[in-house]
Amino acid sequence: MSHSHKLVIKSSVSRPPTPTPTPDANKDHQDQKPSLQEINTKFIESGEKERLKELLRERLIECGWRDEMKALCRAFTRKKGRNNVTVDDLVHVITPKGRASVPDSVKAELLHKIRTFLASNAA
Amino acid sequence: MSGPNEDNTQLSSHFLGDLLDSIIVDVASECHRIAKLGLDHNLEEEEKELRLSAQARARVADPSNSGETNNKYVVDIFGRTHPSVASEIFECMNCGKSIVAGRFAPHLENCMGKGRKARRKVTRSSTAAQNRYSRGSPVSTYSPYSNSTSTNRLSNGTPVGEEYSNGTYEEP
Numbered sequence: 390m391s392h393s394h395k396l397v398i399k400s401s402v403s404r405p406p407t408p409t410p411t412p413d414a415n416k417d418h419q420d421q422k423p424s425l426q427e428i429n430t431k432f433i434e435s436g437e438k439e440r441l442k443e444l445l446r447e448r449l450i451e452c453g454w455r456d457e458m459k460a461l462c463r464a465f466t467r468k469k470g471r472n473n474v475t476v477d478d479l480v481h482v483i484t485p486k487g488r489a490s491v492p493d494s495v496k497a498e499l500l501h502k503i504r505t506f507l508a509s510n511a512a
Numbered sequence: 513m514s515g516p517n518e519d520n521t522q523l524s525s526h527f528l529g530d531l532l533d534s535i536i537v538d539v540a541s542e543c544h545r546i547a548k549l550g551l552d553h554n555l556e557e558e559e560k561e562l563r564l565s566a567q568a569r570a571r572v573a574d575p576s577n578s579g580e581t582n583n584k585y586v587v588d589i590f591g592r593t594h595p596s597v598a599s600e601i602f603e604c605m606n607c608g609k610s611i612v613a614g615r616f617a618p619h620l621e622n623c624m625g626k627g628r629k630a631r632r633k634v635t636r637s638s639t640a641a642q643n644r645y646s647r648g649s650p651v652s653t654y655s656p657y658s659n660s661t662s663t664n665r666l667s668n669g670t671p672v673g674e675e676y677s678n679g680t681y682e683e684p
Contacts, residue, residue: 462543
């Protein structure tokens with residue numbers, strides 16, 4: 390009975406040799422820097438992306454950014470006619486101004502949080 | 513090989529841009545929905561305003577509606593008219609008399625002891641009420657009346673500690 394608990398290495402057993410880690414350019418014990426794809430996956434799967442998106446949305450509402458964008462949409466809709474407007478139109482209407490008019494404090498807050506996430510997940 | 517910090521900055525901006533684009537699409541989508549469903553009532557603002565102001569002008573010019581000051585019978589926004597003196601008759605809770613609603617406030621002044629001559633009127637209920645006033649404790653049954661009679665007295669700055677001060681303060 391006690392024999393079954395001992396690790397017995399028999400020479401007759403054939404199994405492939407355990408692979409040794411292949412030496413690479415920049416190495417530690419860790420893997421190479423994760424790819425963008427991997428980081429993105431982790432970003433989404435951990436729920437961090439959703440959390441940060443909600444935070445950003447909240448900040449943009451507070452500072453009136455959303456209202457500005459809606460006003461731009463309405464103005465465009467009035468000109469083009471409500472039945473001729475497409476989502477694509479509106480996206481193109483808002484995007485330049487939208488990206489440019491995010492307040493610096495909001496940008497800083499979000500960037501800080503993203504950087505923190507990256508530091509703890511991707512180095 | 514760029515340092516991790518620079519990479520991170522660029523990467524963060526990338527992610528921020530991603531989040532922002534996502535929110536932009538949300539806003540655009542919502543505005544699109546509102547536009548298509550016609551939920552934005554102020555959309556054709558100018559047209560509507562022109563129409564409404566034309567209507568208002570027509571109403572003003574209409575001879576069948578006189579201005580507020582010309583008429584004994586004023587028309588309110590629902591088109592109803594009210595006589596200038598309220599004509600309903602009901603019973604005073606204090607003394608039991610039948611009072612015309614439009615004369616109720618002055619009646620109460622006398623009935624509840626505000627007027628000079630009224631003090632003389634001693635009925636069981638009013639002495640009891642006045643005793644309560646002098647003790648300074650509020651009497652809930654009289655609350656609807658004294659508000660109407662006391663407001664014009666108290667507007668000159670006498671403290672409104674209790675609502676029932678018309679019994680206790682000396683007249684100037």
